[in-house]
Amino acid sequence: MKRLWRWLIPLAAIPVLALLAYGFRVSPRDIPSPLVGRPAPAFVLATLEGAPLSLESHRGKVVVVNFWASWCYPACYEEAPVLERNWRGYRERGVVVMGLDIQDKRDAAQKFVGDFGLTFPVAQDLKGTVSVDYGVYGVPETFFVDRQGRIRVKHVGAVTDDVFKTTVDRLLTEPATP
Amino acid sequence: MSRVTLALLATLIVLGATSFAAGAQGASPVNEQTVYDIATQLRCVVCQNLSVADSPSEMASQMRGIIRERLAAGESPAQVQRYFVDRYGEWILLSPPRRGFNLLVWLLPLAAVVVGLAAAATLIWRWSHRTRGARPAPAAVDAAMSERIRRELERES
Numbered sequence: 001m002k003r004l005w006r007w008l009i010p011l012a013a014i015p016v017l018a019l020l021a022y023g024f025r026v027s028p029r030d031i032p033s034p035l036v037g038r039p040a041p042a043f044v045l046a047t048l049e050g051a052p053l054s055l056e057s058h059r060g061k062v063v064v065v066n067f068w069a070s071w072c073y074p075a076c077y078e079e080a081p082v083l084e085r086n087w088r089g090y091r092e093r094g095v096v097v098m099g100l101d102i103q104d105k106r107d108a109a110q111k112f113v114g115d116f117g118l119t120f121p122v123a124q125d126l127k128g129t130v131s132v133d134y135g136v137y138g139v140p141e142t143f144f145v146d147r148q149g150r151i152r153v154k155h156v157g158a159v160t161d162d163v164f165k166t167t168v169d170r171l172l173t174e175p176a177t178p
Numbered sequence: 179m180s181r182v183t184l185a186l187l188a189t190l191i192v193l194g195a196t197s198f199a200a201g202a203q204g205a206s207p208v209n210e211q212t213v214y215d216i217a218t219q220l221r222c223v224v225c226q227n228l229s230v231a232d233s234p235s236e237m238a239s240q241m242r243g244i245i246r247e248r249l250a251a252g253e254s255p256a257q258v259q260r261y262f263v264d265r266y267g268e269w270i271l272l273s274p275p276r277r278g279f280n281l282l283v284w285l286l287p288l289a290a291v292v293v294g295l296a297a298a299a300t301l302i303w304r305w306s307h308r309t310r311g312a313r314p315a316p317a318a319v320d321a322a323m324s325e326r327i328r329r330e331l332e333r334e335s
Contacts, residue, residue, distance in 0.1 A: 032267065033266075033267070034264065034265070034266070034267045035265065103236045103237065103240070127240060127243060127244075128236075128237065128240030128241070128243070128244065129240075129244060129247075131237075131240075132240070132241060132244055132262075132265060133265060134265070135265035135266045135267075136223075137223045137224065137266075138223070138224055
C-alpha cells in the first residue's frame with residue numbers, strides 16, 4: 001500500500017505536466033479559422049475612389065483579400081509594398097489583390113495609399129461587417145480565395161513575397177470549376 | 179363600392195397605420211438588454227479576457243453594432259451567437275458549450291474536489307487512529323545504557 005502511494009503521486013503529475021507542455025507550445029495567437037475551405041463571404045464595398053468593389057465580380061480569379069489599417073505599424077507598412085509588387089506581377093495572370101481598410105479614418109487611409117502608391121482597389125469597411133464576416137481578429141490578415149470562391153489560406157501578420165508567390169502559384173494551377 | 183370592400187379598405191388602412199406607427203416609434207426596436215446579454219458571452223477578439231460588452235475597443239463596438247443589426251433584422255439571440263461562432267469558432271464564446279470534450283472543463287474541477295476531499299478524509303482518519311491506538315511504547319532502555327548515560331552526564335558536570 002505504501003509503495004503504491006509512493007508511485008501514484010508522481011504518476012498523477014504526468015497528465016498535468018503533459019497538459020502544460022501542450023498548452024505552452026500552442027500559441028494563443030494562432031487560432032484556426034473555421035472559414036478555411038468554406039466559400040468566402042460575399043461583400044460589396046465602395047473603393048476610396050467610389051467605385052463598387054465586390055468579391056463576386058472577380059469569380060474565377062484568385063483573389064487576395066487583405067485587411068489592413070493605417071495605424072497598423074509596422075506590419076501593414078511592411079506588407080504594402082509586397083502586395084503592390086505582387087499585384088503588378090500577377091494581375092495579368094488572373095489574380096486580384098484587394099485591400100480592405102478597417103477601423104480607420106478616410107484621410108489616414110488615403111494618405112497610406114498615396115504614400116505606398118497602391119494601385120490595387122482599396123475600400124473601407126466602415127461598420128466592420130466584412131471583417132467580422134471574415135472572422136478577422138486584427139490587422140494585417142490576408143485571405144487567399146481560390147478560383148471557385150473558397151477561402152483556402154488565412155495568413156496572419158505581414159504577407160511576404162514568399163507567402164504570396166507560393167500560395168498564389170498553387171491556387172493558379174487549380175481549375176476555376178470543380 | 180360594396181360594404182365589404184369598404185370594411186376591408188378600412189381594416190387595411192388601420193393595419194397599415196398601426197404598423198407604420200410601430201415602425202416609426204421603434205426606430206430601434208432592439209432591446210439593448212438583449213444586445214448586452216449576447217455581447218457579454220462573446221470574447222472581444224482584440225483584448226485579453228474581456229467580453230464584447232465590456233471592451234471599449236472599436237472592434238467590440240462594431241461587433242455590438244452588428245449584434246444590434248442582426249437582431250433588428252429579426253434574428254434570434256441564438257442565431258446571432260451562431261453567426262459569430264461560425265466566423266471565429268467556439269473560441270469566441272467566453273464559456274465553452276457544455277458538451278463533448280468541453281465537458282472536461284466543467285467536470286474536472288468537480289472531480290478534483292471529490293478526490294481531494296476523499297484524500298483529506300482518509301489522511302485525517304489515519305492520523306487520528308494512529309495517535310489513539312498504536313502509539314509505540316517508549317523503548318526500554320537497558321540497565322547498561324542508563325548506567326552509561328549517568329556516567330557521561332556526571333563527567334560533563
